[in-house]
Amino acid sequence: MDLVSSISIGLETALSVNNLAYCFLGVFLGTLIGVIPGIGSLAAISMLFPLTFHLEPTTALIMLAGIWYGSSYGGNTASILLNIPGTTSSAVTCLDGYPMTRQGRGGVALLMTTVASFIGGTIGIVILMIFSPTIAEYALNFGSSEYFALMLLGLVAASTITSGAPAKGLAMVVLGLAFGVVGTDIYSGVPRFTFGSLDLMDGLSLVALAMGLFGVTEVIASIGKVDLTTIDRKSVSLKAMTPTKDDIKRSGMPILRGTGFGAFFGTLPGTGPSIAAFMAYAIEKQVAKDPSRFGKGAIEGICAPEAANNAADQTAFIPTLTLGIPGSATMAIMLGALMIHGINPGPGLMTEHPDLFWGLVMSFWIGNLLLVLLNVPMIGLWVRLLLVPYHLLFPAVLMFICIGTYTVHNNVADVWMVAFFGALGYLMRYLSLPAAPLLLGFVLGPLMEEHFRRAMLLSRGDFMTFVDRPISSAVMFLTATLLLWTVWSTLRIKSASRRTRVHQ
Template identity: 60%
Template sequence: MEMFANLALGFQEAFAYQNLLYCFIGVFLGTFIGVLPGIGPLATISMLLPLTFHVPPTAALVMLAGIYYGAQYGGSTASILMNLPGTPAAAVVCLDGYPMAKKGRAGVALFMTTIASFVGSTIGIIVLTAFSPALAGVALAFGPADYFSMMLLGLVAAAALAQGSPAKGIAMVLVGLALGVVGTDVQTGAQRFTFGIPQLADGFNLVALAMGLFGVSEVITSIQRMRTVNKQKQEKITLRSMVPNKDDVRQSWPAMLRGSGVGSFFGTLPGAGTTIAAFIAYAVEKRIARKPERFGHGAVEGISAPEAASNASAQTAFIPTLTLGIPGDAVMALMLGAMIIQGIQPGPSLVTEHPQLFWGLIASFWIGNVLLVILNIPLIGMWVRMLRIPYSILYPSILLFICIGVFSVNNSAFDVLLVMGFGVFGYAMTLLKFEPAPLVLGFILGPLMEEHLRRAMLLSRGDAMIFLQRPISAGFLTVTTLLLAWSLFSAIRMQRKARRELAAAE
């Protein structure tokens, strides 16, 4: 009964005129930037962070959150119609969504992704509502050693679950940790690795880093894709063409539920994120399918499962962010920044000290997802027409807004140069098949891990056994060890399989 009373409080806050307006603005803008390849929620939220100075806390967070999960809805549109993912998580939708479009079933694919998004978001919100208060209560018992071990698990998970080689994921985490220590040491006041550059005294700007790695590099990558993408004539999408047949419904519903489960789980893990959840959900569907050869040629499960997973993950990613104060990815880090700007300290005490904000934000998720269904199905024709905006106009505008957004954070031209530098670096890493997400997570969690490590060692007077003596910390370290062992085993098995295939070919 207490949960229903909390939700009633939340809906009362969410239905306030101002919060409702900002919720609509957020989901509409999120769908817009999700449809257009090359922008993404990270760059958009970064550009809008300065607005949070002039907006009440609940309204600001409702708008930023709407952009985040709204982009998950819109991200699949360009994936299906043009084989260009609007968001990184929508990349997996290209595998079967684009073949469906070439078969004249683009309308069905768009409709099923919208329904899958709604189902995944709904299940994710239920998990968020049910487990956040309980986790916040448990987190009150966490000590510095427990926080350090939990963050270590997040970094290992980010490296192990990253696309491609686990070794490359670990390398990117280490790069992120190295970038995170640049700046002034909080305890000693000494400057570290600034190389005499005064602008680095406070470390690298998170907004500049994130917008460079994801915004600028994605624009460069998308420009390269547009040179080779098949400029086929887009079919006209009507409401009639969006009606699925019985086989589509029968095959999609179980996939949506499985994808929602996968996304809900990985969303709670720091470092996993929506992209990893989507790819794992796709892999699960392909593994259990009776005819796995259908995947890649227009299998409806290949779009329903990852779409549900990415949206469920986008909702449950708020669990560690709000209750533990630990961001799961770069977008969640920006959400934490928005709260800190408003003078609100995220963590276990958020639920009790700011119940209207916490439950109002959760209630806005329900409202926002209903708005997204209304926006995505009847207005799909408008979103399709938006894809016809000339990219010669779109991409320079995107870069301009990115530079304006970064400059407005600190009024620093040096940050604009950092964006360009990180953009080139991010594009180079993409060409070398390195995943940038582990780098950002290492950059975010590195300083926090260092702080909790120092606190734990001070409390134990230098005894490192404190990490094993505390049950919570020992549990996290056990899971971390198992994950490393699984990654090593998977890498060895893949190498052996590659050698056998090479020997058979010879």
């Protein structure tokens, strides 16, 4: 199938009235939840995720993607106007976005992030369309060894690169793998770690885990902390949003550079949007004529990371959809959604469900477009939502979490799991353990075990199977290098800090 006919299939699917309506609804609800201070896109997606269960797979995914754009956009609004980042990647946007708000230029910042996101996202989608078929075709030859190696790389990368303390990130990935073991073993039919409970036979619920770790924890941590100091409403009126000529001139190149970074880092397992956003910001600061402007409201400082972030979000779908290996926690949730709907992402996805694949890709673009159309005139409404006192908002958030989880299987056990994971998430936050790697490990765990056991069966228990096959050995080599590099850099930082202490 050539690209043109694929695109037309995709457009046909995405532009059907039903799908378009759900895409719109997703974007709207996503923004609505994302705007709530402290609720980042991950929490928003896990909260709204159960709403999509009752739809058919394609529509559900389209809505979910809409929720995701909406929530990351909404999260940005909170970051820029209140300096409360909901996600790591929007933390970068805070650096220059909040100073712009304090200068009365919050509206410009919001508009320019929308534009930057749209451009970054669009280019990301084009890259996704061009590369996915090639990679999927190539991946048809992958066996269990390759898949195991790739997943291992993904998990190691996700836990060592993004988090401050690599050992903690790794520990959380492994803890996620452990949670993934709970349930019936597919090979022997033995129930594992269910402690006699029938509710655990099907394993822990992804929805409950995500809602607890990201939703409930976020609520507990935000209570009493969110201070809604005066937002200057004038700064977000339509008139105040018009960027000056200088703003536009300054933004062009940073958006393109950011997109480049984002598109590249998005495809790598484990790095994803936050790394891309940080890198883009750092590069802009490097190439700027006057780096001292950064941190004081430089428009380049919000455009580049936003473009990078969104381009990475799009290209992150390449490994998720073509290999079935998510690179980030958000992608893990997307993957989980697909699997709940009975679709196995992997190289076969494009040939078996072309309407789903291309429909989704096209809906990304439509979702991005809707986001611009919806949000530019509605910024005023979102700002008013930000002014609702938090003590009235969080019971509503909790209610949606409870009902959402309950309705997935009409099972109260899932609600208890939310409470458990909420408590665990709070403990983890208290001990500064990252939650995203845990989710990634949880989703990938069962797949990894399956591939590992199959690879061992095929090779008759010979570990050399991971090294003998060229692709898997290359990936294993990368993973080993990454681990060694992590150890080395940790040691180096330690000895450097010891040296400075001696000098002082």
